[in-house]
Amino acid sequence: MIEIDHVSQTFRTSGRQAHLALSDISLTIEDGAFVSILGPSGCGKSTLLYIVGGFVSPTEGQARVKGRAITGPGPDRGPVFQEFALFPWKTVLGNVMYGPRQQGVKAAEAEAQSRRLIEMVGLKGFENFYPKELSGGMKQRVALARTLAYHPAVLLMDEPFGALDAHTRTRLQNDLLNIWERDRKTVLFVTHSVDEAVFLSDKVVVMTRAPGRIKEIIDIELPRPRRRAELLLDPRYQKYVVEIERMIDDTSEDGLRP
Amino acid sequence: MMARALSHLAPLLACLGLLAIWQAGSLMLNTESFPTAIEAVRAVPLILGDRESVINILDSLRRMAIAFAAALLFAVPLGLMMGRSRLVASFFNPLLMITYPVPKAALMPIIMLWLGVGDLAKMLVIFLGVSLPVIYHSFQGARAVEEKMLWSGAAMGLSAPQRMIRIVLPAALPEILTGCRTGLVLALITMVTSEMIARQSGAGNILFNSLDMGQYDTVYAMIIIIGAMGIGLDAAFEKLRSRLVRWSEPGFDIPLSFA
Numbered sequence: 001m002i003e004i005d006h007v008s009q010t011f012r013t014s015g016r017q018a019h020l021a022l023s024d025i026s027l028t029i030e031d032g033a034f035v036s037i038l039g040p041s042g043c044g045k046s047t048l049l050y051i052v053g054g055f056v057s058p059t060e061g062q063a064r065v066k067g068r069a070i071t072g073p074g075p076d077r078g079p080v081f082q083e084f085a086l087f088p089w090k091t092v093l094g095n096v097m098y099g100p101r102q103q104g105v106k107a108a109e110a111e112a113q114s115r116r117l118i119e120m121v122g123l124k125g126f127e128n129f130y131p132k133e134l135s136g137g138m139k140q141r142v143a144l145a146r147t148l149a150y151h152p153a154v155l156l157m158d159e160p161f162g163a164l165d166a167h168t169r170t171r172l173q174n175d176l177l178n179i180w181e182r183d184r185k186t187v188l189f190v191t192h193s194v195d196e197a198v199f200l201s202d203k204v205v206v207m208t209r210a211p212g213r214i215k216e217i218i219d220i221e222l223p224r225p226r227r228r229a230e231l232l233l234d235p236r237y238q239k240y241v242v243e244i245e246r247m248i249d250d251t252s253e254d255g256l257r258p
Numbered sequence: 259m260m261a262r263a264l265s266h267l268a269p270l271l272a273c274l275g276l277l278a279i280w281q282a283g284s285l286m287l288n289t290e291s292f293p294t295a296i297e298a299v300r301a302v303p304l305i306l307g308d309r310e311s312v313i314n315i316l317d318s319l320r321r322m323a324i325a326f327a328a329a330l331l332f333a334v335p336l337g338l339m340m341g342r343s344r345l346v347a348s349f350f351n352p353l354l355m356i357t358y359p360v361p362k363a364a365l366m367p368i369i370m371l372w373l374g375v376g377d378l379a380k381m382l383v384i385f386l387g388v389s390l391p392v393i394y395h396s397f398q399g400a401r402a403v404e405e406k407m408l409w410s411g412a413a414m415g416l417s418a419p420q421r422m423i424r425i426v427l428p429a430a431l432p433e434i435l436t437g438c439r440t441g442l443v444l445a446l447i448t449m450v451t452s453e454m455i456a457r458q459s460g461a462g463n464i465l466f467n468s469l470d471m472g473q474y475d476t477v478y479a480m481i482i483i484i485g486a487m488g489i490g491l492d493a494a495f496e497k498l499r500s501r502l503v504r505w506s507e508p509g510f511d512i513p514l515s516f517a
Contacts, residue, residue, distance in 0.1 A: 055409045073412040085406035089428045089505045099414040130505045150414055 002029040002052060002154065002186065007061035009047050020211040021047050025061070027205060027214065031153075032184040036197035037205045040248065044212030045190045046158050052188060053079050053156050065154065075103060078152030082159040084139040086131040092118060092142050093127040099150030110149075117145040120179065137168035144176070154186040161196070173199060174228060181225055194248065198222075198240045199231060206247050216247060293475045301479035311464055315483070318460040321377055322449045325384035329441065332385075333392035334434055338426055340393070341400020354393060362387040363451035375456040380449070387448035388441035395437025399430030432503045442495055446488050461487075 009022040021044040029035050037045045050056040051063050054073040063070045065077065073079075078099075086095050096117055100110035118127055121141040131139055140160055147155065161169040173196060180187060191197050197204045198220055206215045220240060222231065231237045280295040305311045340347040362383050373379040403426050411425045427434075453462025461484055468476035500507065 053409070053413065055412070073409065075413060075415050077413065079406075079409060079413055081406045081410070083404065083406050085404055085410045087407065087425070087428070089431070089503075102414045102416060132505065146410075147413075152413075 001031055001066065002027075002188070003064045003067075004028070004048070004052070005062045005064065007048070007051060007058045007063060009044065009051065009056070010059045022051075022058075023211040023213050025212070025214055027217075029186060029188060029203075031186055033203060034180060034187045034189065034201050035203045035205060036189045036191055036201040037207060038191060038194065038197045038244065038248070039207030039212065040209050041192060042210050043207045044210065045192075045207055048212070049079075049156050049158050049188060049190050052154075053077055055079075075099065075150050076152055077154045077156055078147035078150065079156045079158065080140070080143050080147050080160045082162045084131070084136075084143045086139060086142055086146070088131050091128050091130055092123060092134070095131070095142055096145045096149050099146060103150055114145070114149055117149055118142075121145045122175065135168075136164050137172060140164065140172060141175075144179075148179070152185070154188065157187060157189045159190055159192070162191070162193075169196075170228065176200070177226060194241055194244050198237060198244065199226065199228065204240075204244060206244060218244065290472075291474050293478055297475045298478035298482060301475040302482055305464070305476065305479055305483065314459050314464055315461045318449055318453065318462070319487075321381050321460070322384055322445050325381040326388055326442065326445045328381070329385045329388035329392060329445075330438065333389040333437075333441075334396050334427075337393040337396025337434070337437075338400040338422060338430065340397045341403070341430070342422065342426060347397070350393075354390065357386075358390055358394075362448050363455065366452055366455040370456055375458055379456060380452040380460075383452045384445050384448045387444040391440040391444065392434070392437040395440070396430060396434045399433025399437075400426050402433070403429045432506045435499045435503060439492070439495055439499065442491055443488065446484070446491065450484060 004025055004027040007022060007025045008020070011019045011021055013019050025048060037048060039045045047056060051058050052065070052070065054070045054077065057071075087098065090098065093111070093114055096114040097107075097110045100113060101107065105113070115127065118124060121144055123138060123141055123145070126134065126138065131142065134142065144160070161172050164172065177200060187200075189197070189200060201220050204218045204220060206218065207213065208215045218240065222234070222237060222240075277295040277299070280298075284292045284294040336350065340350055365386070366379070366383055369379045369382055373382065407429060408421050408425055411421050416424060449460070450462040450465070453460035454466050457463045457466060461480065465477055465480040465484075468474075468480070
């Protein structure tokens, strides 16, 4: 369980002014839940993810994982970034093996596991490629495999499909769901796409524009496993999308007020 | 095929062209202090066949190698730390800005007062000449490392020193090696100038002694030898560099089989 307890985050801007990015966020994420954080750009949703990751410390409040205060990054929480952040000097296999090797897994075992993961994300045959030889979608598959390889209990996904074209994006969403259905890790998924949030999540957290506050938490009660083609025709799905889109429109207008 | 063969021959043709212009110029001027290219080239094997001269040249290379290695051991860690810590950067940056434009050979007389005319003074000058570009490029390379790459490493359990060695260093390697290549050329230049000022042994010593004695063919032959050393070292380094950072080169061949 992840608990975010009255977390606020203030940044110093270059003009030495304090900018309130997150204001008094409290949120509890159950084990095995797929939760999306949705909001307009600049609402601090990525910052919230970084706080859970331990990459950024909150100015006020506390985040806890399994009851313990988060003081830094750890292999129990695996990030996947929009920028992929692969190690360009390592091959696909080298990247995926990196985490297990760091955790002390023997080379042969780490390699066998990593090869299975690479196959699972659909990149069999690309083990010896360098990241620069891969397309964006393939890079993100490697990044996902690299993170899954060290068995984090929680996946922290920071707009992971934001830089991909629509087609690739859809395929990766499907594949992510298939992988998630197998072991039901806790996923915290940051996105600005309403469709994506509704399609993937058990719960969507809608945030307001800066300073980021939680506007509403919506439970998505759609059956799993989800098939995109079926969902698109499902009136319940459509209702969620329209409802949340309206909410986002409201929060955007809030932001325009001086 | 023809064009490819020609592009391979081009450097050779350029060298031959330069020698031809030299030869013609020298014949036209016809002064004693400007020997013809043929005379200079003929003196090259005489120098390389002379035991004394070879010892001198090897002495130079030994000093250069030691100073170059010492400079890398000092400059790369410093540059990387500057690139990742604002505090370290703001401390060392002004010092670099002051020392960068100073010609390192100009420091030679002062250094000689402290350390004498022996190996140590010369190696210190080479060390200074090499360090600055290597620090600068390591700094730039480390600064450009993507934050999220370091975060990914931290999540896998890498400590801060491990991230420095296992993420920042390899990620900055292409830039570091660019600095090393500049450093290598500067090492050769400072090597010769240091020997010009503190004559005792070395390639520069042969060059300037023969200049004093009016042996102009030897002077020009030494210039050819030093130039050849530069080309050789640079080519060897480039080979090593492209092997080390193959992963970052823009267009290396993508294997066609997916097996």
